[in-house]
Amino acid sequence: MGIQGLLPFLKKSSRNIQLSEFRGKVAAVDVYCWLHKGAFSCAEKLVKGEPTDGYIIYVMKQVNLLLSHNIKPILVFDGCHLPAKEVTELKRRENRVKNRRKAKELLREGKIKEARECFQRCVDITSTMAHEVIKACRARNIDTIVAPYEADSQLAFLNINGVADIVITEDSDLILFGCSKIIFKMDSNGCGVLVEKEKLHLSMNVPRDKFDFTKFRNMCILSGCDYLPSLHGIGLVKACRFFIVTSNPDVYTVSLSKVLNFVNM
DNA sequence: ATCTAGTCGTCAT
């Protein structure tokens, strides 16, 4: 679930853009997002195990959109699952099985439209599908990378080290990973929302020289994240208010009573 | 005003 409500919180650090602004740049792409959207168009065939290239067509359409703006794409794929997220993965698998049963049932009853919705809910992006897209890219000389684990950190690495000027994703965690420029909600017209690291202080309501990225990251962690149970009643706004006044930027050594006292709970 | 937990949409005809 990442950080709840991070993108709306960062409205002052965001602006609408068009891909044409990034002519000549290199973009690292979180392909999982495109794979998932593309799989929607051919969900039933994928679940039934029937051959389809619908998702490949969609990914390549997006790739062509970047190329048409003279942007060089580097497609980053997910590698191994993180052991820390195994529980989440198991729940998702369970959900898929449930929806698959329901889809087949609806199909028998002749409720085609409702069945399709269930099929779309239980699509799984397999490594075989990823490999098909990689082959399609290789045939067209498009760079692809398979990350050791989740693509997030690989995307951030490429951006921080200057290999990629921008990152294209739907995952707000990339902001915490330290990316300088991220495009969210990119549509098929090349419009999207750009979030810049250099503008993060605007959303925290502090002057640029008072902004500390570590504080920002710890503020997000305090508001609640995937990796550990979170404090009830503390969201981004309260976490932000706390970190503006505290001199200690370390979320782990700050005393709990201090936090609770500050937000008067 | 803020937080939580649940539901819905992503494609494309």
Place this chain on the structure above:
DNA sequence: CGACTAGAT
């Protein structure tokens, strides 16, 4: 994954 929202605090 996020967006949106009803409902609780």
